Amino acid sequence: MQLSDSFYKSRKLVDLVENQTSYILEDSAMHIFETHSRAEMVQLQFTTPVLASMFRGKKVMHLRDKPSFEFLPGESLILPANELMSIDFPEAQEDNPTRCLAMEIGEERLRSVIRLMNECMTRPDGNEWNILDYNFHFTNDQSIYQILQRLVYLYTENHPAKDSFVSNMIQELIIRILQVDTRKTFQTKTKELASDYRLAYVVQYIRDNICNPLTIKELSKEACMSESHFYKVFKQEMGISPTDFINEERIQKATQLLANPMYNLKEVFLACGFTNRSYFNRMFKRIKGINPSKYRNRFA
Incomplete structure (x- = not known):
């Protein structure tokens, strides 16, 4: 992920560990953290829910x-309000800093988006969308x-x-993250849910x-839905089309097989x-x- 020129022009490097550059708006804030030195058990806490996303380097999180x-x-990483993080920076160096963003989103803003989802994006299983x-x-x-890249720029x-632009992007970001959460639930608990949920x-x-x-056609028949309704429900619930999901599952299986030289x-x-x-090459990349081939070389 790229940081804009305006960030580098405005930010000041004061601390080697978790140097913070902040941008505060009405119901959200973005903080960009840079660490230029190895460190362990650095503590950080926010009073609002936070989306943290890594740009560069590696952290070890203790939650x-x-x-x-x-x-x-x-x-x-989605963190609830008042979650105390302890963070290690095993690879941070002056010429190779670890970079991460943390975006605070007000709880009322989260609730308003979820109310909108429950009004306009009814789930086929009858459950409501809820805050993580x-x-x-x-x-x-x-x-x-792409949304995160755009938000960094905005x-x-x-x-x-700026406030209006960011507000619209945050709404889309929340919706897509909740869809990712649903998708991950179906992927990790497929067998337990399969008897009760058609998408599982x-x-x-x-x-x-x-x-x-x-x-x-085949999948909609298995779901006991028309093709158009199945496509709409699947994309609404999972956040991606059935075809894209199939390709993701196929590539995930491919990563497992590529690790085996047989x-x-x-x-x-x-x-x-x-x-x-x-x-296959195009989808994998x-x-x-x-x-x-390059992925396989990691295991050579």
Whole structure:
């Protein structure tokens, strides 16, 4: 993720550890933290819910009721208000700083977006959308990455309509994060939910048939829905189209097979349901940011 020129012009480096540059708006704030020296157990706390997202380097996070974990570029973390973080910076250097943003979003702002979702985006399982109340750690998809990149630009520019621009982007960000949370729930608890939730059943069906051709017609039949209704419900609930979800599942399976030298690349892409290598290469690079051969070299 790129920081704008206006950020570098306005920020002042005062501290080597968690140097903070802040941009405060009416119902939100963005803080960009830079660490230029290795450090351990640095404590940080916010009085409002926070979205933290890594730009560069590595942190090791120590949170209440959660095992310690690495926090890496391309990942985000939702933290409830008053969550005390203890952070290690094992790789930070003066010429290679660790960078992270933390975005505070007011609770009333969160509630207003969730009320809107419950009015306009009714869930097929009858449940309501709710505020995340736990430490949710996830990998940014392309849509969330682009929103965060845009927000960094908006917060750091000097524009009279900045508050309005940011407010609209935050609304989209909250919706997409809640969809990611739903998607992750269906992915990690598929078997437990499959008997009660049609989309969880479809996710399990996709996984069981990942090496075979899969169509919207086939999946909508399994979900007992029309094709148009299935597509709409799936995208609304999961945040991505069925086709994109199938490709993500196939690439996830491919990463597991690529770690095993027993499989050559042709065996890998065929086992994951791809019919030609060029399309497999394109999807792998789009989702993982690296081609399959380079990914495999990590395990050599």
